[in-house]
Structures are given as C-alpha cells and as structure tokens.
Amino acid sequence: xxxxxxxxxxxxxxxxxxxxxxxxxxxxxxxxxxxxxxxxxxxxxxxxxxxxxxxxxxxxxxxxxxxxxxxxxxxxxxxxxxxxxxxxxxxxxxxxxxxxxxxxxxxxxxxxxxxxxxxxxxxxxxxxxxxxxxxxxxxxxxxxxxxxxxxxxxxxxxxxxxxxxxxxxxxxxxxxxxxxxxxxxxxxxxxxxxxxxxxxxxxxxxxxxxxxxxxxxxxxxxxxxxxxxxxxxxxxxxxxxxxxxx
Amino acid sequence: xxxxxxxxxxxxxxxxxxxxxxxxxxxxxxxxxxxxxxxxxxxxxxxxxxxxxxxxxxxxxxxxxxxxxxxxxxxxxxxxxxxxxxxxxxxxxxxxxxxxxxxxxxxxxxxxxxxxxxxxxxxxxxxxxxxxxxxxxxxxxxxxxxxxxxxxxxxxxxxx
Numbered sequence: 001x002x003x004x005x006x007x008x009x010x011x012x013x014x015x016x017x018x019x020x021x022x023x024x025x026x027x028x029x030x031x032x033x034x035x036x037x038x039x040x041x042x043x044x045x046x047x048x049x050x051x052x053x054x055x056x057x058x059x060x061x062x063x064x065x066x067x068x069x070x071x072x073x074x075x076x077x078x079x080x081x082x083x084x085x086x087x088x089x090x091x092x093x094x095x096x097x098x099x100x101x102x103x104x105x106x107x108x109x110x111x112x113x114x115x116x117x118x119x120x121x122x123x124x125x126x127x128x129x130x131x132x133x134x135x136x137x138x139x140x141x142x143x144x145x146x147x148x149x150x151x152x153x154x155x156x157x158x159x160x161x162x163x164x165x166x167x168x169x170x171x172x173x174x175x176x177x178x179x180x181x182x183x184x185x186x187x188x189x190x191x192x193x194x195x196x197x198x199x200x201x202x203x204x205x206x207x208x209x210x211x212x213x214x215x216x217x218x219x220x221x222x223x224x225x226x227x228x229x230x231x232x233x234x235x236x237x238x239x240x241x242x243x244x245x246x
Numbered sequence: 247x248x249x250x251x252x253x254x255x256x257x258x259x260x261x262x263x264x265x266x267x268x269x270x271x272x273x274x275x276x277x278x279x280x281x282x283x284x285x286x287x288x289x290x291x292x293x294x295x296x297x298x299x300x301x302x303x304x305x306x307x308x309x310x311x312x313x314x315x316x317x318x319x320x321x322x323x324x325x326x327x328x329x330x331x332x333x334x335x336x337x338x339x340x341x342x343x344x345x346x347x348x349x350x351x352x353x354x355x356x357x358x359x360x361x362x363x364x365x366x367x368x369x370x371x372x373x374x375x376x377x378x379x380x381x382x383x384x385x386x387x388x389x390x391x392x393x394x395x396x397x398x399x400x401x402x403x404x405x406x
Contacts, residue, residue, distance in 0.1 A: 003318070004312070004315075004318070007312035007313075007315075008315070010312065011268070011312060011313050011315070014264075014265055014268055014313070015268040017265065018265055018266075018268045018269055019268075019270065022270070090268060090270060091270065091271075091273060091276065092314055092315050093267040093268060093276065093279065093313060093314050094276075094314040094315070094316060095276040095277035095279070095374060095377075095378065095381070096366075096371075096372045096373055096374045096375070096378075097314075097315075097316075097371075097372055098273070099315055127315075128315065135315050141372065142372040143370070143371065143372050163372060163375075165273050165274060225273075226272070226273040226274070
C-alpha cells in the first residue's frame with residue numbers, strides 16, 4: 001500500500017515531466033490571448049456570477065429555514081461540506097479504466113474515499129491518495145457503482161458505471177417502477193460514502209422489455225467527464241461525537 | 247562472456263518508453279496507444295539476450311502497473327512468458343525479415359496482453375474490450391521504426 005502511494009506520486013511527477021512542454025505552450029498561448037476575448041470572458045463570468053449570487057441568496061434563506069425546521073424536529077444539524085479545489089493532470093494510460101490523476105494529495109487533506117465533484121455534479125471518488133498527487137476513479141468506470149435516488153420520486157437505486165464515458169446503468173429496477181426519461185439522479189447518501197443530494201446523472205433511456213422482470217435504465221452523467229480540468233474534492237465532514245464515545 | 251558496456255542505454259530507453267505511456271490522449275482513444283515499453287523490452291531481449299531477460303521483463307511489468315495504477319503484478323506474468331519464448335527462439339527470430347518480425351511481435355503482444363486480460367478477469371479488474379486488439383495492431387506497426395531507432399542507439403553507444 002505504501003509502495004502504491006509512493007507510486008502515485010512518482011507517476012504524478014513523471015506525468016508532470018512529460019506534460020511540461022504542453023503546459024508551457026498553453027501558458028504562452030494564454031499570455032497572447034486577445035483583449036476582446038478576455039473582455040468577453042469577463043462579461044460572461046460577471047453574468048454567471050450575478051445569476052449564481054441570486055441563487056445563493058435563496059440558498060442562504062433556505063438553509064436557515066431548513067436548520068430551523070431541523071432544530072424544531074430535534075435532529076442533528078447537517079454539517080456543510082468543505083471543498084478542496086484540484087486539477088486533473090492526466091488520465092490513466094489503461095484504456096479499460098476511467099481513472100484520473102489529481103494534483104492534490106494527502107498533504108492538502110485528500111484521503112481515499114472522498115467524493116470528487118465536477119462543474120455540474122458528482123464525477124467520482126478518490127481511490128488512492130499519495131502525498132502530493134492522488135488518483136480518482138470516475139463514476140463511469142466499470143468497476144464503480146454508487147447509491148443514487150431519483151430526485152422526483154425519491155426512489156433509491158444503484159447506478160453502475162458502464163465503461164463508456166457518457167453512460168451509467170441501473171439494473172434490477174422492477175419493470176413497473178416509476179422512472180422516466182429526464183429524471184435527475186442524485187446521491188442518496190446511503191452507504192455513508194457520498195453525502196446526500198449531489199446531482200449525478202440524468203435518465204436518458206428506460207428499456208422495459210415485456211419478457212423481463214427488470215427494466216434497464218441508462219443515464220448520462222450531469223458533468224461531462226471527459227471535459228474540463230477543474231474538480232472539487234469534498235472533505236469529509238467531521239463526525240459528530242456520539243453519546244457513547246469518550 | 248565479455249564485460250558489460252554502456253548497458254545504461256538499455257535502462258534509459260526502457261525508462262523513456264515507460265514515460266511515453268503517460269502522453270495524453272483523448273479518453274476514448276487511449277486504446278490505440280502503441281505499447282512502446284513492451285516493444286522496447288522485446289527488442290533488447292532479441293538483441294542482447296544475455297543482458298535482458300525474465301527479471302527485466304518482471305521489472306518492466308511492475309513499472310507499467312505502477313504507472314497505470316493497476317494492482318501490482320498484472321502485467322509481469324505475460325511479459326515474462328513472452329520474454330521466455332523470445333529467449334528460446336531469438337536466434338530464429340533474428341533471421342526473419344522485418345515483416346515477419348512484426349508479425350512475430352504481434353503474436354508476442356497478443357500473448358502478453360492475453361495473459362494480462364485473463365488475470366484481470368480473475369480478480370475483477372475491468373478488462374479491455376476487443377478494441378484493444380487494434381491497439382496491439384498499432385503497436386505492431388511501431389516495431390519497424392522502433393527497432394531501427396534502438397538498433398542505431400545500440401550501435402552508436404556500443405552496448406553489449
């Protein structure tokens with residue numbers, strides 16, 4: 001295990017070396033971007049920011065309201081998740097796996113098992129954390145599965161990776177289940193690994209063949225897993241002391 | 247047997263070949279990446295069978311696993327088996343013309359990759375699809391340029 005942790009760092013370092021010329025070129029290209037392109041960017045970001053701020057205002061009031069209800073119900077307050085910003089530096093060379101290398105490691109607070117978020121939803125989880133680099137397995141990896149919930153009906157299911165970058169599969173849903181194309185799947189929080197409520201995927205196809213007991217549901221991940229480099233890693237919220245603990 | 251000379255070239259070329267595994271490719275096109283490290287290993291076994299053998303094959307396999315983040319020891323057995331076959335037959339394979347050698351390399355690549363996929367199925371690590379064969383084919387096409395490059399460097403640095 002220690003060897004593999006060291007190997008994550010070594011592989012990260014090696015990929016830094018290999019990618020250095022490309023990075024340098026990117027930097028040169030970025031410094032020669034035109035003024036108008038930058039202005040366009042600023043304008044677009046300002047607009048996005050305004051929209052997000054508006055949504056955040058509602059969020060704050062909803063959170064406060066939610067907390068009040070929770071206190072009324074006498075249940076534990078949900079702790080807000082701490083986020084660590086990281087960048088995807090490379091993909092695993094193994095074509096059968098959907099594994100990416102991140103540029104943050106244990107030194108930045110990353111541990112195996114932490115969820116990884118993209119711009120529009122959950123994209124995976126940390127599988128191995130080295131000191132300065134870590135590996136994350138994506139939700140579409142064919143060895144990955146996560147507990148989800150249909151946002152509209154609250155129905156729980158397991159979304160498995162298919163090995164294709166744009167498809168998750170839900171097997172073993174009864175053919176009579178209420179699920180429709182366009183339904184949003186969010187993390188259900190069962191299993192304790194992923195916090196509740198992060199968007200995961202949208203249902204793209206519900207295949208019910210009359211002879212089969214189960215429907216086969218396909219869903220497309222909300223975040224484009226093969227685009228973008230910036231991700232957020234959710235630091236696990238500190239556990240609340242239980243009554244029995246010293 | 248002579249004393250070794252400039253064998254660092256062997257390890258430098260294997261190291262460079264392993265680093266080339268890390269060159270970025272789009273997610274869905276990673277399977278066409280030629281397996282330069284394996285081919286470089288086969289070249290050195292063929293050229294200097296008294297220097298490069300099963301132990302080197304084992305090491306290259308472990309390095310591949312470390313770079314891929316796969317469980318350690320997935321790649322080694324296939325590489326060691328193919329290396330063993332090369333060691334038994336290197337005198338014959340050296341006499342082949344380049345096309346025949348390329349085909350021989352394809353056979354060896356299929357053997358080593360096949361053993362790896364078999365092991366992957368055994369321990370439930372996702373295995374490659376049939377598209378992986380296309381990747382082996384790309385690797386085969388790289389044999390002729392890679393062989394000439396390594397041959398030049400072997401002669402230039404007088405590796406023996």
